Amino acid sequence: MKRTKTSKSWMMEHINDPFVQRAKSEGFRARAAYKLTEIDDKDKLIRPGMVVVDLGAAPGSWSQVAAARVGEKGKVFALDLLPMEPIRGVEFMQGDFHDEAFVEHFEVLLGDREVDLVMSDIAPNISGVPTSDQARSIHLAELALDFAQAHLSQGGRFLVKVFQGQGFEAFRKQMEAxxxxxxxxKPQASRGRSSEVYLLGVGKRA
Structure with a gap:
């Protein structure tokens, strides 16, 4: 298939993106690593010894950051429908995180550990229909919130990517509850023209 002018423009922007170049030089699997790094530097989400769950983890850049910051005494669980190459200190599970059987398997691996942080950088496959894409984005965020509420320890934290648009304020109210x-x-590595932002919930209610 012949590339369109738009796809060529995106590819050139991607290749010249300083965060893409930096990720390659520093061994991160994607530029998204710097979104989490900036948020964590500001909000002190990840501490040594914590248990972290990374939803929609592939290709693994957020898990790379988290594993380095929780250290050997911490644990990172990475969940995704897609396969992911191994990362030291990360327990990867391939499957659907809102499937009951998959969640039960995760809980067996979790054992008696308490989850301190659930994070989700999931975005839907873009169809090109804005209203449909936005609805699917909010739905994925809601599923991640449901997972966080079920598995976070009291006082735990939840970081999730959400696209601003229809349903955003309603979802934000769900998180506030x-x-x-x-x-x-809105980290610097998040492209300025993108409507994506990250919502950080602090202190899970009982």
């Missing part, structure tokens, strides 16, 4: 505080973050 589940956490003591909710803040919006």
């Amino acid at each position: 589940a956490f003591k505080s909710v803040v919006v973050r």
Whole structure:
């Protein structure tokens, strides 16, 4: 298939993106690593010894950051429908995180550990129909929130990517009901023209 002018333009922008170049030089699997790094530097989400769950983890750049920051005494569980190459210190599970049987398997691996942080950088496959894409984005965020509410320890934190648009404010209110505080973050590595932001819920309510 012949590339369109738009796809060629995107590819050139991607190749010249300083975060893409930096990720390659520093061994990260995707530029998204710097989104999590900036948020964590600001909000101190990840600490040594924590248990972290990375939803929609592939190709694994957020898990790379988390594994380095929780250290050997911590644990990172990475979940995704897609396969992911192994990362030291990361327990990867391939499957659907809102499938009951898959969740039961995860809980067996979790054992008696308490989850301190659930994070999700999931985005839907883009169809090109804005209203449909936005609805699917919000749905994925809601599924991630359901997972976080079920598995986070009291006082735990939840970081999720959401696209601003229809349903955003309603979802934010759902998070405000589940956490003591909710803040919006837009890291520098998030492209300026993108409507994506990250919502951080702090202090899971009992």
